[in-house]
Amino acid sequence: MVQEQSQTALLNDGFGDIPPLREEDDQINRDWVDQLVDLIATDDSDEVKAFMMPLHAADVGDVLEVLSANDRMGLIRLLGDEFDYSALTEIDDGIRLDLMDELPNADIARGVQELDSDDAVYILEDIAGPDQAEILAALPTFERLALRRSLDFPDETAGRRMQTDFIAIPPFWTVGQTIDYMREAEDLPDDFYQIYVVDPTYNLLGTLALDRMLRAKRPDRIESIMNNNVIDVPAEEDQEEAARLFERYDLVELAVVDDSNRMVGVLTIDDIVDVIQEEANEDIKRLAGVGDEEVSDNVWDALRSRVTWLMVNLVTAVLASMVIGLFDATISQMVALAVLMPIVASMGGNAGTQAMTVTVRALSTKELDRFNIRRLITREVLVGALNGVIFALIIGLVATVWFASPLLGGVIGVAMVINMFAAGVSGILIPIALDRMNIDPAVASTAFVTTVTDVVGFFAFLWLAGLAFGLL
Amino acid sequence: MVQEQSQTALLNDGFGDIPPLREEDDQINRDWVDQLVDLIATDDSDEVKAFMMPLHAADVGDVLEVLSANDRMGLIRLLGDEFDYSALTEIDDGIRLDLMDELPNADIARGVQELDSDDAVYILEDIAGPDQAEILAALPTFERLALRRSLDFPDETAGRRMQTDFIAIPPFWTVGQTIDYMREAEDLPDDFYQIYVVDPTYNLLGTLALDRMLRAKRPDRIESIMNNNVIDVPAEEDQEEAARLFERYDLVELAVVDDSNRMVGVLTIDDIVDVIQEEANEDIKRLAGVGDEEVSDNVWDALRSRVTWLMVNLVTAVLASMVIGLFDATISQMVALAVLMPIVASMGGNAGTQAMTVTVRALSTKELDRFNIRRLITREVLVGALNGVIFALIIGLVATVWFASPLLGGVIGVAMVINMFAAGVSGILIPIALDRMNIDPAVASTAFVTTVTDVVGFFAFLWLAGLAFGLL
Structure with missing residues (x-):
């Protein structure tokens, strides 16, 4: 309120x-x-x-x-x-x-x-x-x-986002001197939450939060009450890395230093909140293929930001069609295959998207690291296989009843297991591989993963059906 | 570093x-x-x-x-x-x-x-x-x-997230008195950035940032230097609303008040950063249908969080299959339809997801409001129609060449326009409608939108083809 x-x-x-x-x-x-x-x-x-x-x-x-x-x-x-x-x-x-x-x-x-x-x-x-x-x-x-x-x-970068006004004092000042200095200084930043203690070359020696200073006595020397655990960020560092330091250490301000470790500015939490918000927005939008679109964008800007991804999707959709085309003779002998085939592809696409989204997000928040990467890969493979079994049983039963053919039910069941497994594997390995190649996994993963699940889904189902019913 | x-x-x-x-x-x-x-x-x-x-x-x-x-x-x-x-x-x-x-x-x-x-x-x-x-x-x-x-x-809620230790002083104190009080007080919060000025019933009168206090003189009265523009949040308010106040006004602390407007605690920016991060994570994960899954979840937890959405998707996939089933006679006479039909559905699904993601995110960041809702709906409808025309031309040409049939190219083109239009309309209207019904649009939109684009895509293409080739 x-x-x-x-x-x-x-x-x-x-x-x-x-x-x-x-x-x-x-x-x-x-x-x-x-x-x-x-x-x-x-x-x-x-x-x-x-x-x-x-x-x-x-x-x-x-x-x-x-x-x-x-x-x-x-x-x-x-x-x-x-x-x-x-x-x-x-x-x-x-x-x-x-x-x-x-x-x-x-x-x-x-x-x-x-x-x-x-x-x-x-x-x-x-x-x-x-x-x-x-x-x-x-x-x-x-x-x-x-x-x-x-x-x-x-x-x-941190240097681009930093505020260049900050209060830097020598370590030998007292609390009283510092307070008097601030009462008289003209060009203080609008808002600040801590004071930086530096040597004559602006090397950062420590920080002092205002609340600590207020709890100290006037004759206390700054160096005796300052925080020596200095956390800083190089000016060339990505703003997202800086944001992670804020999150990890619950900071409100962070010193920015240049190549020679001289302090050149500070990052403040209000800017970092925007960075965190932006970063999450980017992931969401890139996963959905809408680029850096904004609510205020007009029709043309929105169209431009979306056409690229739709074009990529058209190529993968045509690729999937070509896989179906390989089996046109099979389908023409048994049209039930055409009716059922989108189910296998769609379920694989969704399971792949789930695994991929979790992976992309874990990569971008750095939760995925060398300690859990094996466990996560194993987990996704197992989840994929288990999902495959669960939905193979369900869809196998549905198809058996629908088309009065236990063999068809068996075929779609096996195809489902194969595709859910492929979904789990590609959902975790593709983002990780893109990340290793320094390609933003949020941008490119969806296209690759859905291509895998479409191609594998259609191929496995139609090929197995062709084999089972002798229609190849 | x-x-x-x-x-x-x-x-x-x-x-x-x-x-x-x-x-x-x-x-x-x-x-x-x-x-x-x-x-x-x-x-x-x-x-x-x-x-x-x-x-x-x-x-x-x-x-x-x-x-x-x-x-x-x-x-x-x-x-x-x-x-x-x-x-x-x-x-x-x-x-x-x-x-x-x-x-x-x-x-x-x-x-x-x-x-x-x-x-x-x-x-x-x-x-x-x-x-x-x-x-x-x-x-x-x-x-x-x-x-x-x-x-x-x-x-x-704000009340659940608040910190109950804070410094509250009367307006008639001087800066000197306040500093002396803080030097002696025992139970101060670990970190604080402002002081709250209250009346005897703990009604909030103003706030005083520590940097303002440090720039004032000891005899200055608190009420003469405090900030009267009081921003507070009721304890029962959703933490996301509180987070929005922090973002909007670049706050580091925010007073929490009870029913009778008495101050009961403060929210601090470090908790709010987590709220913002969580909220964005929720949107991403819900859009992909992975619930509140975490990286540390084991196979069973991950499976449980994903099965629900896959089950929903199975129902919509079977629904789409039944639409195809309506046209099995048509397909058996012309197997090219089975080859091409996933393209129309897939393009619609992607265009719908784009419109839906932008809408869901705009709803959850409150960027979508009564001032731009009409413009955004118009925009999505136009983007859908234009995307339809663009991809109708491309896929129409591809199909014409591939199957040496201009009529088939025309049919898939028209179906593409219809489905892209349906994608734009459902991509914006479904999330808005869910939001009005107080259902989280991130959870449910994907299922509805892809159902629309699958059903419309398969139906439009197969029905038009049946009409055009006299196969119904």
Whole structure:
């Protein structure tokens, strides 16, 4: 429950009845948006500012997302200097890029100057080269150099995501000195949770959480209360590796160091939460073959992100058809085979997807390691075989009754065992093999696994039936 | 890079060459584990303690996971009072439950007493009733009441996940008074990032981040520097809703309030990171039909979690077969239909899965709302139709050439358009409908969507072919 929302109405009482920003179910309130849209239409900057004033930047982001493209630009224009650019870090990439295209570079430069460096980089990194250079050129030297340094690190690394403002102190200071320093320092980060203890070359010696410092006495020396178990991450490291350190050690901040082990920035938990969310989203979407599609994507973007995978699937489907084609003479003599054959392929496809999904996820969360890989392979093979036996009995009985042929029931049963076994084996080995070849198993596994289960399913069933009924 | 690991070797130099705990790729080092297992075998408690001493509790958890069940119990026994029970919050549920079964309840009671209440609840919540009661009975009254209160809230709520220790102060205190209070207080939480300002009935008035307090002067009054925009969450609220507040407002702590709006605890970001990770994992696993399976599950558990979904799939596969069975006379006259029919069904199934995955994920991250639902439905319908046209042309051409029949190419093309359209429509509408009926769309959508695309695919293709070739 966000009480600030109920206060919105109080703060804005000049406007009569302002509905709450969010409905019971936490979605943005249509009535509230209608009032905002009306205000934007009046072009009255002061009234719009007063209406938007009580909102958290994150809520402004959510509001921007539900507005039309025109109202979005109108709102930002009317808010003028009071528009907090950190709201842009909360919206879909597509919408942000459209806005960046339309906003004058000078305005963007003024806006990102107010932000913490990690938020500024997040906004700037997707802007095209020339515009990005123009914006950077309009910034004060110190900010420009810090942002450029972050932008020079590759996408999705710790260096790219880091915040370059942090508090670094020498180990010989006392708690009192440190508190006094913070009371007077000008350029502190917006939010911070720990202090970094460094030597003169910015080598990290220890960290000190603010709560520890507050529990210490003023004359205590920093080095006597700091945490010596230093955890840091190289700037070139993948952001997912950094996220794993946060998860493992329950961190809220993590020092980022350069090649020579000098501390250059910090990662904060709010950015890492986004990384974790993104990573899981990527796995889900890639397994389903929808690329990096977003909810805000239009028809063309969605189509583009999906066609590739459908094209791959078409090839594997045609391959499976060709396997069936090998047995057209058999089928023409016994049409029941055509009726039953999709069952074997479909069950194998599903069992393969189950094994594959568990494997892909375990690889991406690093739960699959050298200690359990053998056990997991054995497990999948056994699960596949057991599933095969269970469903062979069921489908064998169904087919026997349906077509009054125990032989046909036996054939589909054996084919089921074979295909479920193939599903288990391919479901675990294919993702592991792709991972070893440094190919993201989430992207490519589905295609390979379903090809195996389709081909094996159709072939085993039709070939066994041909043998059993003498139709080959 | 966790420098504490390289220090392990230094701290343990009495043991000669101790390898690092983790390899380059961050996995636990086999050599290190071998040394530990050898030590456990010697039954020398002091040596084991010295060996394990430099490890973070999270690393102890990872080590427990890779040990055999016997070594696990041996390690905990040898560590005795020095075993930090918070390590148990880092391991798979299955392994934790096995350990809880084997450990004496008195030991568990002693162990959880040292923990923050949220960690204690996390460990206790899955223990069976009688054992749980025995452990609780062995705790001091204050701890017992706090834990029981949390355990009384339903599973997966904010109340169940909260930490009951927090710092609450009156608004009229000064910064100096507050700092002095914290220096002397005994029972502070292990880690905290903000202070809560409450009235005498524990109604939340504001919050104060530690960094703000450190930047203020000692005589400053708390109410003049606190943050009045109070965000809180009711104890009965689903933990996923709480997680969304953390994500939206970049929080590190969030107050939990009871029915009468009294503050009863706080949620911390480390628990929320686990919630976010769990939630995404649930979606992935449910979409693939593997329930709540874990990597540590054995063959039987894995089998059980997967059989349900395969059983559902068997029913839908038989249903699809029965549709084919309707056209057995048609197929027996033209066996090319049996060869081509899986292509239409498979393409529809994949396109449906794409639309469905995007929808399920958008529902679960609340990105799908009343502002974009119409646009998204329109988008999916259009994407479905366009995909239909694209792949109709391709497969139409393939079939025409393969079977030297333009009519057959035309039939499969039209069937493809129909099924891709059905895939788009069912891919978005089925999850939305399930969500409206309060059924988790991740669990049930796949079954319904693939049933639609199988049935529509086989029916459209075989019926149209029967019409076109006069075979009905």
